Amino acid sequence: MPELVEVEFYRRLAEDALHRPIISVVAPDPWFLKGGVSASALRRLMVGASFGSARRVGKLLLMDLGPARSCSGRTGPTPASDPGPVVVTIGIRFGMTGRLVLDGRAGVDRLIYAPRQARPQWERFAVGLAGGGRLAVSDPRRLGGIELNPNEARLGPDAAAVTLPALRHALGHSHVALKARIMDQQRLAGIGNLMADEVLWRAGLSPLRPTHSLSPAETKSLHRHLRRTVTDLLERGGSHLGDVIDHRGVGMTCPRDGAEMVRAVVGGRTTWFCPRHQN
DNA sequence: ATTGTGGCCTGCCCGC
DNA sequence: TGCGGGCAGGCCACAA
Numbered sequence: 460m461p462e463l464v465e466v467e468f469y470r471r472l473a474e475d476a477l478h479r480p481i482i483s484v485v486a487p488d489p490w491f492l493k494g495g496v497s498a499s500a501l502r503r504l505m506v507g508a509s510f511g512s513a514r515r516v517g518k519l520l521l522m523d524l525g526p527a528r529s530c531s532g533r534t535g536p537t538p539a540s541d542p543g544p545v546v547v548t549i550g551i552r553f554g555m556t557g558r559l560v561l562d563g564r565a566g567v568d569r570l571i572y573a574p575r576q577a578r579p580q581w582e583r584f585a586v587g588l589a590g591g592g593r594l595a596v597s598d599p600r601r602l603g604g605i606e607l608n609p610n611e612a613r614l615g616p617d618a619a620a621v622t623l624p625a626l627r628h629a630l631g632h633s634h635v636a637l638k639a640r641i642m643d644q645q646r647l648a649g650i651g652n653l654m655a656d657e658v659l660w661r662a663g664l665s666p667l668r669p670t671h672s673l674s675p676a677e678t679k680s681l682h683r684h685l686r687r688t689v690t691d692l693l694e695r696g697g698s699h700l701g702d703v704i705d706h707r708g709v710g711m712t713c714p715r716d717g718a719e720m721v722r723a724v725v726g727g728r729t730t731w732f733c734p735r736h737q738n
Numbered sequence: 739a740t741t742g743t744g745g746c747c748t749g750c751c752c753g754c
Numbered sequence: 755t756g757c758g759g760g761c762a763g764g765c766c767a768c769a770a
Contacts, residue, residue: 460763490747518764554747555763572762574749600748602764635741644765652763727743728763 460555460572462698463618463649463689466518469551469559469566473513473522476561476586476594481505483587486605491583491596493552493604501607504547505586516614517648520551520559550609551584554602555651560595567697574599618649619689623682630670630678637673638666639726641685649689652728657701658688660715665737666725707731 461469484505486498505524514521524547553559556573559566578597584605585595596603616625618641629646630637638655641647650658659666662684664677673681692698702714711720713733723730 462764552765554765556748572749598747600746600762600764602747604765633740639741642764729761 460651460653460698461553461557461567462518462651462654463515464654464692464696464698465567466515466520466553466649467619467693468696469520469553470513470515472559472561472564472566473510473520473594476522476588476592477510477513479592480507480509480589481586482589485582485585485587485595488583488601490601491598491604493606494609496605496607501549501605504607505549508547510549516611516617517644518552518651519609519611519614519648520553521609521611522549522551523547524549548608550606551596552603552606553596554598554600554604556600557596557598557603560593560597562592562594614644614648615646616648618647618654618685619693621647621682621685623679626682626685627678630673632671634669634671636666636725637664637668637670638728638730640670642726642728650685651698652730653698653701653704654688654692655728656707656731657692657698657703658685660701660703660713660733660737661688663736663738666730666732667723668738703731703733 484498484502486492486501492498508524510522511525512523514523581597581599582595583598583601585593587593615629621629626647630640633640638659641650641658642652642655655666662681664681688701692700706712706714706720708720712718713720713735716733716735718733718735720731721734723732
């Protein structure tokens with residue numbers, strides 16, 4: 460499913476759509492437009508403009524209309540002397556089955572839990588680009604959506620770049636289960652169910668552990684494995700390509716020590732972990 | 739304020 | 755062979 464890794468591939472793909480004039484907007488599904496924005500409003504804003512930058516925070520893809528804007532992620536506080544131009548941003552969420560397609564090229568080859576091939580009726584949003592190009596969002600399950608000027612401040616630091624102090628702050632001293640905490644997008648952005656299982660398996664930490672029970676050394680280890688896992692999965696090409704993902708299932712054994720994997724529900728999500736080395 | 743739960747959406751797979 | 759129930763999880767509304 461699209462987690463941080465897939466959305467990063469979508470972002471890279473979307474960079475090829477920058478600076479190409481938008482000539483049409485196709486938004487056939489009102490459900491897919493969030494926050495009360497209408498297809499006609501999007502059309503008024505977008506037609507004649509072009510995307511200036513493609514950014515990502517967690518699982519949210521952000522495409523700014525207008526001239527290029529810093530791609531270093533979050534923009535800091537703007538000096539009062541220079542408020543800068545008003546930027547219109549199109550936020551795209553992919554749910555768990557959303558794909559981004561540019562000029563017929565898909566951002567990822569395969570999406571776990573999603574049908575293998577896209578059908579025309581699953582296209583929920585698209586922009587036509589000058590010269591015949593097309594940027595489209597295909598989402599069979601309709602769990603994603605398009606939002607105008609999404610509130611980026613509601614997302615925690617991106618998991619791909621989070622520092623140790625920032626991770627410590629995100630974890631805090633909560634009594635909530637560790638897995639639920641690292642999947643809380645307001646605290647840490649980008650980790651979905653599969654990556655959470657992978658990171659905790661690598662770090663040898665039980666998903667059920669109360670967050671506050673982590674020692675400083677364990678938090679440091681979690682940080683190292685988190686960053687390493689993101690890097691690995693980006694290199695491998697998908698959040699489903701972790702070492703433990705194929706071992707999530709009844710009767711499966713831990714690829715590290717052979718113990719039988721255990722199923723639990725944490726934060727409302729199906730969770731698989733090794734009872735032997737994840738403590 | 740924080741935290742937990744249920745529901746939304748639809749395709750797929752299993753068992754009958 | 756068709757059919758229906760259960761399942762998948764990101765996100766949000768809602769309740770405590």
